[in-house]
Amino acid sequence: MAYRKTPAELRRLEAAREHLVARATSVVAEVGWAQASVTAVADSAGIAAGSVYQHFPSKAALAVEVFRRAAGREVEVLGEVLHGPGDPVERIGRGVEVFARRALENRGLAYALLAAPAEPAVGAERLDFRRRYRALFAEVVHEGIAAGLLPEQNGEITAAALTGAIGEVLVDPLGTPDETTTGALIAELTAMALRCAGADPATA
Amino acid sequence: MAYRKTPAELRRLEAAREHLVARATSVVAEVGWAQASVTAVADSAGIAAGSVYQHFPSKAALAVEVFRRAAGREVEVLGEVLHGPGDPVERIGRGVEVFARRALENRGLAYALLAAPAEPAVGAERLDFRRRYRALFAEVVHEGIAAGLLPEQNGEITAAALTGAIGEVLVDPLGTPDETTTGALIAELTAMALRCAGADPATA
């Protein structure tokens, strides 16, 4: 055995991979999937195009990794809010607010996750991502129905509608919002979402 | 003057162009924009790839024409329903139903119009398409508020939400629906949309 990777070397490689994923995420958030060529991503990470293939077998694999990381963070954050304290209606409201606020804070990434044109592999991931969002909302809607806070309804459909509605509003939010309008936008969105789920307006 | 296009010849050319657009629409509905290459479309229309350029200056121009025709039909149909008889709440309900029914009857086309990955030129058209859908719904929501049938709200946001919600539900409708579930799906969608706009459940 004339060569064995030393722990430091392994850390260096792992760090390089992380750096690549991080830079690729930035590039995608800035210019979208279509413009995020291997060359552009490699340039941004400060490595040669060929070196990308030291870490990923293909561009698609890198793209999927980028998507999964970003989407996973969002699903996790939303899940924590929706599983947190409070009655189901309150949690739905907070969930919508968190969803919207995070998307507005990084619109490029939100667009990339929700709607930007992408290769088929990323498209498949996106379907899964939206299904997970749906599942999270559907769970709380069902809780709300069971608790008598929401009327009888198909929770899956309401959950899908919430995902679609928020996405639609955020991806093209009627002109670039500034600080003041962002608050109003989120308030309107939350109110709309609660109506959509059938929450009693008097209670909310 | 040794050659002037005869009316019959002009009709023939126009018909060939129409045929090309029609076939291209079918191809897009079946395999999506990404797979609808010039060769595939030309083959489907029974002409050579080069002949496409007798009718359109570029593939993008053909794609835009296909999108505009299909989207235009949908906007027109929805507009007729939303501007038709009945109070605003009834019209919103019927509009959602028509939107959904048409999308479910031709899911491939609906997906192409609403969500399928496409080149930038088509993406721009799609934004316009969604804005027109929004505008139609927003108008009726405002009427509903003015008539006291709907609570105070940002009509633009509700309209965007309706568009997004319906699109989300239809593009990936929780498994392929059969005849019986289609009816239930549309009923649930309509109910959700009316809640979303804040219509009084007792009235609906």
Added chain:
DNA sequence: AAAAGAAGTGAAGCACTGTTCAGAGTTTCA
């Protein structure tokens, strides 16, 4: 220090597709 092995490089290779164009086929008109 030197050999062995791995990572990094970047230009060339390659596949895929939109577009062009010279020639063949068709239609018009004197």
Added chain:
DNA sequence: TGAAACTCTGAACAGTGCTTCACTTCTTTT
């Protein structure tokens, strides 16, 4: 009918961008 004008064809061309690979550079081990 024959010449001119136009349409149609499909193979060749060209742009784009992912991927490969011979080579260089760096790290490890003896």
